Amino acid sequence: MLRAPAATRPAFRSVQRKPFVVKAELKVGQKLEEFPDYYRVIKSSQGGSVSLSSYKGKQPVVLFFYPKAATPGCTKEACRFRDEYSRFVSAGAAVFGISSDSPEDNAAFAKANNLPYPLLTDQNALLRKAFGIKADLLGLLPGRQTYVVDVGGRCVLSFNDQFGVEAHVDEALKALKANAAA
Secondary structure: OOOOOOOOOOOOOOOOOOOOOOOOOOOOOOEHHHOHHHHOEEEEOOOOEEEHHHHOOOOOEEEEEOOOOOOHHHHHHHHHHHHOHHHHHHOOOEEEEEEOOOHHHHHHHHHHOOOOOOEEEOHHHHHHHHOOOOOEOOOOEOOOEEEEEOOOOEEEEEEEOOOOOOHHHHHHHHHHHHHHHO
16 A cells, blocks of 8 residues: 655644543532532622531531522422521521522522521522532423531432422431431
């Protein structure tokens, strides 16, 4: 077989491939420090910002992700967390509602419903994506997910139920109680 001289052959180009990225999903037993967005600073409905990592070593954290402020299911869920808030405080937990709504929309939602805990703005759903929260209703609605994170930063509850909105509170309280007894 005849080959063209080296000078006339096309140069071989090294192709750099992007690393294969596995979509993570926060599961029970995992440490939040395995998720870089855990260190991100998030805007709060109460003004200022919050970094979830700042709670590690201090107190357990309850994170409930809701689809959209001021919608019927989200209002019911947020108000149930409000109504049981003293139980979360008694368990030593910090409670945060999280959505992609603007800080202003979250502040209005919190004020309208007299919510005693901050609502955090997960801009562009970065934290939701980092934790692998799946969308519901054929991908049309952001998933409703609740996590309980212990003092050491380990996930002790991952609960998803789009329609059983009040069950998120019950499951979070059970997880806090079980973790305190352990």
